[in-house]
Amino acid sequence: MSIKTDVVIVGAGPVGLFQVFELGLQGLSSVVIDSLPQSGGQCTELYPDKPIFDIPAIPECTGQQLIDNLERQIAPFNPDMHLDQTVEELQKRGDQDFYLKTSIGSEFECRAIVIATGAGSFTPVRVRTEGIERFEDSQLFYRVRDPKSHADKNIVILGGGDSALDWALELAPIAKSLTLVNRTERFRAAQSSVDKLTAMAEAGDANIMMGTLNRFVEQDGVLKELTFVMRDEAKTEKTIPVDDLLVFFGLSPKLGPLENWGLALERKLVTVNVSSFETSVPGIYAIGDINTYDGKKKLILSGFHEAALAAFSIMQNFEPDKKVSVQYTTTSPLMHERLGVSSGDT
Numbered sequence: 001m002s003i004k005t006d007v008v009i010v011g012a013g014p015v016g017l018f019q020v021f022e023l024g025l026q027g028l029s030s031v032v033i034d035s036l037p038q039s040g041g042q043c044t045e046l047y048p049d050k051p052i053f054d055i056p057a058i059p060e061c062t063g064q065q066l067i068d069n070l071e072r073q074i075a076p077f078n079p080d081m082h083l084d085q086t087v088e089e090l091q092k093r094g095d096q097d098f099y100l101k102t103s104i105g106s107e108f109e110c111r112a113i114v115i116a117t118g119a120g121s122f123t124p125v126r127v128r129t130e131g132i133e134r135f136e137d138s139q140l141f142y143r144v145r146d147p148k149s150h151a152d153k154n155i156v157i158l159g160g161g162d163s164a165l166d167w168a169l170e171l172a173p174i175a176k177s178l179t180l181v182n183r184t185e186r187f188r189a190a191q192s193s194v195d196k197l198t199a200m201a202e203a204g205d206a207n208i209m210m211g212t213l214n215r216f217v218e219q220d221g222v223l224k225e226l227t228f229v230m231r232d233e234a235k236t237e238k239t240i241p242v243d244d245l246l247v248f249f250g251l252s253p254k255l256g257p258l259e260n261w262g263l264a265l266e267r268k269l270v271t272v273n274v275s276s277f278e279t280s281v282p283g284i285y286a287i288g289d290i291n292t293y294d295g296k297k298k299l300i301l302s303g304f305h306e307a308a309l310a311a312f313s314i315m316q317n318f319e320p321d322k323k324v325s326v327q328y329t330t331t332s333p334l335m336h337e338r339l340g341v342s343s344g345d346t
Contacts (some may be wrong), residue, residue: 002107003317005029005080007314008100010087010258011116013041015288015303017070017079019114022311024077024330025338028318031080033087033102040067041118045143047249050166054301066300076340078329082106088257094285112314115258115270116303117287125249127158129213132223132245139223140245144171152176154241156226158213159248165189167246168197172206179207179240181228211238258290266292276313277306283317285310 005025009016012034025028038044043052051060061069071079087238089101093109100108101250123143126133132140144150151174157164160182166189172178180197187194200206211228214237218224227239255268264271264280268294269292272278277285287310288303296302316324329335336342 002099002109003031003080004109005031006110006318007031007112007114008033008098008108008110009114009116010034011041011288012039012081012083012289013116013118013288014034014043014070014300015064015307016041016114016116017067018304018306019075019116019287019310020074020077020079021070022307023314024074025327025335026311026315027338028075028311028315029080030114031082031108033082033100033106033108034084035084035086037084039071039081039083040064043067046163049147049170054299056301076338083164086256089262090257092283098283111283111318113284114307114310114314115284115290116288116307117255117258118289119269123252124247125252127213127245127247127249129216132216134344135218135223135245139243140247143249144246147171147174148268150175150244150246153243155179155244155246156181156240156242157246157248159250160186161188161248161250162190164165164246164248165193165197166204167199167248169193172197172200176243177207179209181209181211181213183210183212184231185210206258207240209238217243234242275309277310278313285314327333 006028006338007030009019009030009032012032016032020030020032036045044067048064049062051062052066053060053067085102085106087100088103091099092176093099094109098110098113147170151173153176155171155175155178157168157180164180166176168180184208197206201208209228210231213226214229215227216223225239226242227237230236230238253275262281270279270286270290272291272293274293277287287299287306311326327335
């Protein structure tokens with residue numbers, strides 16, 4: 001049986017979550033679908049412990065703290081989250097209705113869709129050494145979920161970007177040993193991070209190597225050693241012990257089924273009307289990093305603004321004969337009612 005709602009939001013990142021809030025203020029119901037097993041998008045997947053400094057009225061918070069706060073903010077609207085699945089099928093039914101079906105068979109009927117998928121679904125660029133994939137999630141990791149789980153271990157990090165350097169700096173103090181291996185002498189990280197790790201290496205608190213993973217050694221199903229081909233003229237090999245291998249080669253964005261929705265695209269981004277954030281398909285909106293327009297800035301702050309305007313536009317399209325006016329959460333009894341607060345609470 002299909003789940004019926006006013007709006008389906010595709011994407012549970014910060015902008016998608018805030019869209020729940022803005023729709024709720026308009027009195028509209030929504031469900032959220034996301035390919036990840038948890039809400040938060042890039043904030044929880046890529047930088048849950050990294051500080052964010054440009055959210056209004058929040059001088060500093062981590063990615064996870066931002067998501068936790070957003071989830072508290074949208075709680076009055078009882079968000080209906082459908083995670084760990086992707087939208088595989090979209091049908092237009094009549095003038096205003098849509099039907100969606102996900103990868104696990106969940107079905108939805110709605111009157112509008114908001115795409116808030118960031119730059120699409122992200123998959124890590126994987127290490128290509130044959131056979132090593134069987135250690136994934138046991139000793140081979142493409143993200144750090146709990147830094148403490150890597151304590152007192154021989155850690156090897158592959159990569160030369162910000163994620164690789166940031167995690168090397170954070171994990172080195174708690175590791176038994178830490179070696180960062182980059183394919184070249186050129187790093188793609190902040191120079192300050194490179195300088196810090198270089199200083200740690202000079203002090204004997206970390207190791208930096210330039211080379212390419214060639215093969216590995218396992219014993220009784222446990223990854224024990226990694227052998228690298230070094231970037232010297234002789235192409236010498238170096239073998240080092242490993243307990244945990246962390247790979248940060250970057251992420252590959254994929255639009256997936258969205259590419260087949262008939263939306264006007266520009267460089268794999270969805271073009272929108274900047275007054276409403278409606279796409280070329282009536283009833284489908286796009287907010288956040290997935291959209292593009294003249295002057296677009298890929299900021300969480302910008303996505304919040306887009307979510308607010310999209311909510312007003314959706315409500316206006318649902319009730320074209322009425323003027324959708326702005327009501328302020330500070331003074332509006334209707335807003336207080338929808339938020340579940342009384343006038344005495346404000």
